[in-house]
Amino acid sequence: MIQLNGLTKRHGDVLAVDDLTFTVRPGLVTGFLGPNGAGKTTTMRMILGLDLPTSGTATINGRSHRELLHPLRTVGSLLEAQAVHPRRSARKHLLYLAQSNDLPAGRVSEVLNLVGLSDVADKKAGGFSLGMSQRLGIAAALLGDPPVLLLDEPVNGLDPEGVLWIRTLIRGLAAEGRTVLLSSHLMNEMALTADRLVVIGKGRLIAEGEIGEFTEAGAAVIVRTPETSFARRLELSGALVEVGIDGELLVTGMSAPDVGRLAAAEGVPLWELTPHRPSLEEAFMRLTRDSVEFGAAR
Numbered sequence: 001m002i003q004l005n006g007l008t009k010r011h012g013d014v015l016a017v018d019d020l021t022f023t024v025r026p027g028l029v030t031g032f033l034g035p036n037g038a039g040k041t042t043t044m045r046m047i048l049g050l051d052l053p054t055s056g057t058a059t060i061n062g063r064s065h066r067e068l069l070h071p072l073r074t075v076g077s078l079l080e081a082q083a084v085h086p087r088r089s090a091r092k093h094l095l096y097l098a099q100s101n102d103l104p105a106g107r108v109s110e111v112l113n114l115v116g117l118s119d120v121a122d123k124k125a126g127g128f129s130l131g132m133s134q135r136l137g138i139a140a141a142l143l144g145d146p147p148v149l150l151l152d153e154p155v156n157g158l159d160p161e162g163v164l165w166i167r168t169l170i171r172g173l174a175a176e177g178r179t180v181l182l183s184s185h186l187m188n189e190m191a192l193t194a195d196r197l198v199v200i201g202k203g204r205l206i207a208e209g210e211i212g213e214f215t216e217a218g219a220a221v222i223v224r225t226p227e228t229s230f231a232r233r234l235e236l237s238g239a240l241v242e243v244g245i246d247g248e249l250l251v252t253g254m255s256a257p258d259v260g261r262l263a264a265a266e267g268v269p270l271w272e273l274t275p276h277r278p279s280l281e282e283a284f285m286r287l288t289r290d291s292v293e294f295g296a297a298r
C-alpha cells in the first residue's frame with residue numbers, strides 16, 4: 001500500500017505538489033493521471049525518496065522510502081529518465097542492482113527472461129532501442145519481486161505487441177496482490193489497464209475512484225427534435241441541457257426513457273434519443289480543463 005498524507009513540494013515559486021492525500025491499495029492497478037506539469041513525476045519521485053517533500057509524508061507499506069533496508073525488495077519503479085550506463089550490458093546492470101540490494105544473482109536471468117531480453121542480455125545497453133530500454137527498466141523494477149510498483153509512462157516507445165505485453169504483465173502483477181501505481185498519457189490504454197484512477201491538476205487532487213465512475217459521471221442523452229422549446233421543458237423537469245453545434249441537445253441528469261416519456265406526454269416528435277457514455281479521454285478532458293498549464297486558447 002502507498003499512502004500520501006498532505007504531501008507537498010515547492011520548487012521556488014512553483015507549487016509542484018499541493019497537499020496531496022490519497023491511498024493506493026494492493027491488488028489493483030491505480031492509474032495516476034493529470035495534464036502536463038500536474039505534478040505526477042514529482043509525486044512519484046517523493047514516494048521513491050528521490051525528492052524530499054516540503055511538507056507531508058509518503059509511505060510504502062507504512063515506511064518512508066529512506067527507512068527501507070533493501071528498497072528493491074519493497075518497491076520497484078520505472079521512471080521516465082533511465083539511468084543505465086551505456087557501456088554496461090543489460091545483465092551487468094541488473095547484477096549490479098541485485099548485489100547492492102542483497103538479491104540472489106540467479107534472479108537476473110529470471111527477470112531478463114520475463115521481459116524478453118535474454119537474447120540481448122550481454123549487449124551494451126547504450127545500443128538499445130527505446131522499447132528495449134523500457135523492458136530493461138521493467139526488469140530492474142521487478143528484480144526484488146517487490147509488493148509495490150511505481151511505473152511512470154511504461155508503454156513509452158513500445159510497439160503494439162509490447163503495449164499488449166505490458167498491459168497483461170501489469171494486470172497480472174496486480175492480480176497477484178501487488179500495489180501498482182501507473183501513470184500514462186494514453187487514455188485508451190489507461191481505460192484497459194487501470195481499476196481505479198487518481199486525477200491531479202496543478203499539484204492538487206481533482207478526483208479519485210473506480211474507473212467506471214469517471215465515465216458514468218459524464219453520462220448524457222443526445223436528443224434531436226425540431227421542437228426548439230423542448231430544451232426549456234427538459235430544464236423545467238430538472239435536466240441540464242447543452243445545445244451542440246448541430247442543434248442537438250446534450251441532456252444530463254435525466255435518463256433516456258424519462259426524456260422519451262416527457263416528449264411523448266408533450267407530443268414532441270423526437271428524431272434521435274441516444275444514451276451517451278463519454279470515453280475516459282472525454283471524462284478526463286472535462287475534469288482537468290481548468291488545470292491545464294499550456295492549453296490552447298478557448
Ligand SMILES: Nc1ncnc2c1ncn2[C@@H]1O[C@H](COP(=O)(O)OP(=O)(O)OP(=O)(O)O)[C@@H](O)[C@H]1O
Pocket residue numbers: 011014015016017034035036037038039040041042043
Ligand atoms: N526541479 C524542478 N525545479 C523547478 N520546477 C520543477 C522541478 N521539477 C518539476 N518542476 C515543476 O513542477 C511542476 C510539476 O512537474 P512534474 O514533472 O511533476 O509534472 P508531471 O505531471 O509529471 O508532468 P508531465 O506529464 O509533463 O511529465 C511543473 O510546473 C514543473 O515545471
